[in-house]
Structures are given as C-alpha cells and as structure tokens.
Amino acid sequence: xxxxxxxxxxxxxxxxxxxxxxxxxxxxxxxxxxxxxxxxxxxxxxxxxxxxxxxxxxxxxxxxxxxxxxxxxxxxxxxxxxxxxxxxxxxxxxxxxxxxxxxxxxxxxxxxxxxxxxxxxxxxxxxxxxxxxxxxxxxxxxxxxxxxxxxxxxxxxxxxxxxxxxxxxxxxxxxxxxxxxxxxxxxxxxxxxxxxxxxxxxxxxxxxxxxxxxxxxxxxxxxxxxxxxxxxxxxxxxxxxxxxxxxxxxxxxxxxxxxxxxxxxxxxxxxxxxxxxxxxxxxxxxxxxxxxxxxxxxxxxxxxxxxxxxxxxxxxxxxxxxxxxxxxxxxxxxxxxxxxxxxxxxxxxxxxxxxxxxxxxxxxxxxxxxxxxxxxxxxxxxxxxxxxxxxxxxxxxxxxxxxxxxx
Numbered sequence: 001x002x003x004x005x006x007x008x009x010x011x012x013x014x015x016x017x018x019x020x021x022x023x024x025x026x027x028x029x030x031x032x033x034x035x036x037x038x039x040x041x042x043x044x045x046x047x048x049x050x051x052x053x054x055x056x057x058x059x060x061x062x063x064x065x066x067x068x069x070x071x072x073x074x075x076x077x078x079x080x081x082x083x084x085x086x087x088x089x090x091x092x093x094x095x096x097x098x099x100x101x102x103x104x105x106x107x108x109x110x111x112x113x114x115x116x117x118x119x120x121x122x123x124x125x126x127x128x129x130x131x132x133x134x135x136x137x138x139x140x141x142x143x144x145x146x147x148x149x150x151x152x153x154x155x156x157x158x159x160x161x162x163x164x165x166x167x168x169x170x171x172x173x174x175x176x177x178x179x180x181x182x183x184x185x186x187x188x189x190x191x192x193x194x195x196x197x198x199x200x201x202x203x204x205x206x207x208x209x210x211x212x213x214x215x216x217x218x219x220x221x222x223x224x225x226x227x228x229x230x231x232x233x234x235x236x237x238x239x240x241x242x243x244x245x246x247x248x249x250x251x252x253x254x255x256x257x258x259x260x261x262x263x264x265x266x267x268x269x270x271x272x273x274x275x276x277x278x279x280x281x282x283x284x285x286x287x288x289x290x291x292x293x294x295x296x297x298x299x300x301x302x303x304x305x306x307x308x309x310x311x312x313x314x315x316x317x318x319x320x321x322x323x324x325x326x327x328x329x330x331x332x333x334x335x336x337x338x339x340x341x342x343x344x345x346x347x348x349x350x351x352x353x354x355x356x357x358x359x360x361x362x363x364x365x366x367x368x369x370x371x372x373x374x375x376x377x378x379x380x381x382x383x384x385x386x387x388x389x390x391x392x393x394x395x396x397x398x399x400x401x402x403x404x405x406x407x
Contacts, residue, residue: 001289002113002317005144006178006200007104010097011318013204016053020046021098025105036103036139036182038194040095047098051091058087096212100180100198103140110138111321114272116147118325122271123149123264124373125352127223133354133368134195134217134226134270135277136183143179143272144321150177153265154199157211160262175203179269193217195226197269213266223270227263274354276324279367284323289316331373 004012011018024045028037040047059077063070077083104110114122145151151173159166182196195215201208216229218238230237275281293313297306352373359365 001312001315002111002144002286002319002321003146003174003176003315004204005111005142005176005317005319006202007101007109007111007142007319008317009202009204010101017050017098018101020050021102021105024102028106033106034139036107036184037099038184038187040099040102045098045102047095050098051094054090054094055087058090093210096198096210097200099196100182103182104142104180107138107140109319110141111144111317111319112141112272112276113144113321113323114147114150115323115325115328116149117328117330118272118275119145119147119150119268120331121325121328121352121372122268122275123153124331125267125271125370126354127227127267127270127274129223129274129354129356129368130219131193131217131221131223131226132219133356134183134223134273136181136273137276139184140180140182143181143269145177145179145268148173150265150268151201153268154201154209154211157262157265158209172201172203172206172208175201175208177201181269181273191218197266199265199269211265227266227270271352272324274368275370276322277368278354278370279357280369282325282327284326286321286323288318288320289313290318328372 024043028043037043059070059074062073062077066073077087151171154177155171178200180196180198180200182198184194184196186193195217197213197215199209199211201210214229214231215226216231216234217226225237276283290313293309293316297309297313300306300309350373353371355369355371356366357369359367
C-alpha cells in the first residue's frame with residue numbers, strides 16, 4: 001500500500017493552493033502545452049496570489065501576537081535582515097512547491113513507487129551512460145521512496161551543509177520521500193535539456209526537509225557530469241569538458257564522485273529514471289489504494305472489518321501508481337554472479353552498471369539493460385566489500401540520538 005505522498009499531504013492542508021494550481025492547469029491545457037514548464041516566470045501563474053495571501057496571514061498573526069498594527073509589523077520585517085531572509089526563503093519554498101505540483105498535475109499525476117530492494121541496487125550502480133539516454137516516460141512525474149537508505153541519503157545532503165543540525169531530532173522513517181522530476185526540452189536559445197529534481201520529506205503534521213537539484217543534460221555529457229552541473233560557471237564547464245573518444249563506451253563514474261555522500265541520493269534518482277525506461281524494467285500498475293479499499297468496504301457486511309478498512313484508507317495515498325522493481329531482493333541477498341574466467345582468491349562486490357545492448361535485425365537497434373550489482377569470487381574466500389551504501393545507518397552515526405530537521 002502506498003503511504004500518503006507529499007502531493008496527498010499538501011492537498012489536505014493547502015486546498016487553496018491546489019485550487020489555484022487546478023486553474024493554471026486548465027489554462028495551460030487550453031493553450032495546447034506539450035512540454036514541461038522551464039520555470040514559473042514563463043507562464044503567468046497564480047503563485048503570487050497565493051504568496052500574497054500567505055504573507056498577509058503571517059503579518060496578521062504577528063500583529064495579533066504583538067498587539068501592533070499590521071503596517072508596523074510589515075515595516076519592521078522589511079527592515080530586519082534576518083526576518084526578511086526568512087520571508088524570502090518561504091517565498092522561494094512556496095514557488096518551488098508550486099512549480100513541482102503544477103507540472104505534476106499538468107501531466108497526469110504519474111507516480112512511481114520504488115521498492116526498497118531496487119533502491120539498494122540503484123545506490124551502488126554506476127551511471128555509465130550519456131545524457132541523451134536519460135528519458136522520462138512523462139514530462140513530469142513523481143518518485144516515492146520509503147527505504148531507510150534513501151532517507152538517510154537525503155538527510156546527508158543537508159547535514160553536509162549544516163553539521164550543527166546533526167543529532168537534534170528523530171528522523172521520521174515512516175514518512176516516504178516524494179521526488180518530483182520535471183524534464184524540460186531545449187529552449188530556442190539553449191543547447192541542452194534540463195532536469196529539475198525536487199525532493200520533499202513531509203508528513204501531515206510537519207515539513208521536514210526540501211532538497212532540490214537542477215541538472216544540465218548536454219548531449220555529449222555523461223550523467224556524472226550532469227550530476228555536478230555548475231550553473232554559476234556553466235560556460236566554463238562546457239568549454240573545459242574532455243570528450244570521451246572510445247567508440248561505444250563511456251566514462252564510468254570516478255570513485256570520488258561515486259562515494260560522495262551528498263550525491264548518493266541523486267545517483268539513486270538518476271538510476272531510477274534509467275531503470276524505468278530500460279528493456280527489463282519491472283513495472284506493475286496499481287489503482288488508488290483508497291479507491292480499492294472503498295470498493296472492498298462496500299462488499300463487506302461486518303462492521304468491525306469495515307471500520308478496520310476505513311482506518312487503513314486514512315493511511316493510504318489517493319493516487320494510482322506504478323510499483324517499480326517489486327521482486328528485486330536486497331543487495332545482501334544477491335549472490336549470483338557471472339562465471340569467472342580465471343581463478344579468484346577473494347570475493348568482492350561488483351558495482352551495477354548499464355549496458356547499451358545491440359538487438360534486432362542486423363543488431364542495428366539498441367536497448368538499455370540494467371546489470372545488477374553482484375558478488376564475484378569463490379564462496380569460501382574473504383569478502384572485500386566497498387561501502388557502496390553508507391557504512392552504517394545515519395541514526396548510528398550521531399551522538400546517541402537520531403537526527404532530523406525542521407524546514
């Protein structure tokens with residue numbers, strides 16, 4: 001069962017914003033839009049109307065609390081640098097949410113639920129393909145992740161920038177991560193596509209964390225290069241890039257990049273995009289769990305059972321979704337490996353990777369295939385294992401406590 005996503009949570013607590021998004025979606029559809037929006041500035045959205053109402057509510061609340069006129073409160077806020085920085089951050093956060101949800105609604109609220117075993121495999125899989133292979137089945141969609149590894153990976157991004165936050169509060173491992181992906185095509189004055197990744201960790205009671213990343217997808221870049229896009233110096237980054245000249249092969253991700261905690265979460269996401277478009281992807285379409293439960297309730301006469309099902313429905317998403325990689329076991333349970341061509345005295349874990357495999361008449365067509373991580377070497381040999389995932393859970397790496405973060 002899919003737990004309530006960020007989309008479900010915000011629709012429950014911000015009905016006013018969702019109505020505005022719905023109106024914007026209708027306007028865009030009438031205009032015949034087929035590509036995702038590059039940003040909110042390219043369309044006269046209603047986001048500023050929502051912001052003005054929220055900002056006004058903040059001023060009114062402060063006015064009541066301090067017993068001062070709203071005009072006085074507003075003047076004090078605008079002249080207090082620290083307070084104004086908070087207001088500007090809230091404005092950016094609202095705009096980011098609006099952008100993600102607007103594109104998600106615009107293209108049919110397509111939702112992919114990534115199973116825990118698959119996430120473990122993707123976390124230790126190289127991104128050895130070039131940017132043109134990165135394609136979403138829809139211009140915008142949402143990934144949902146529930147594994148402990150993915151939640152820890154997300155929070156490591158924040159703690160790397162704010163080490164003072166480490167160890168403060170509990171991380172909510174029961175709440176899923178919702179990742180909105182928006183793939184925009186080349187603008188008339190651009191040489192590249194753009195992938196916006198916007199991740200939220202939030203329950204109905206609390207917004208825990210928002211992390212965003214914007215990738216430049218230049219046609220001759222590897223995904224590793226896209227992952228480290230330097231927007232402030234993009235022209236220089238493009239100019240300095242050394243093109244790979246080995247025919248039919250691409251650079252693998254350097255170890256320094258592969259093991260960087262701050263990039264682990266985004267590597268999972270990019271590999272998930274590759275996986276759902278690969279030849280052997282395991283995808284299972286499911287209807288909304290809430291709708292399924294409601295139909296079951298109508299067929300059950302027993303009151304106790306009906307009450308239990310109603311309770312379960314409250315903890316389920318309203319969205320139909322696609323389960324991704326349901327039968328893939330955890331990395332620890334994966335022991336099969338190709339037959340060794342020479343004698344080995346040790347066992348070691350081979351990173352997963354992507355194979356651009358020729359197929360069809362005359363082998364003229366190509367498909368992308370996922371080669372899972374596996375253990376190689378004789379059964380009784382010493383296992384040498386690189387830390388593809390974090391060495392220990394994030395909760396064990398802090399001072400006698402489990403960290404979390406308030407927005």
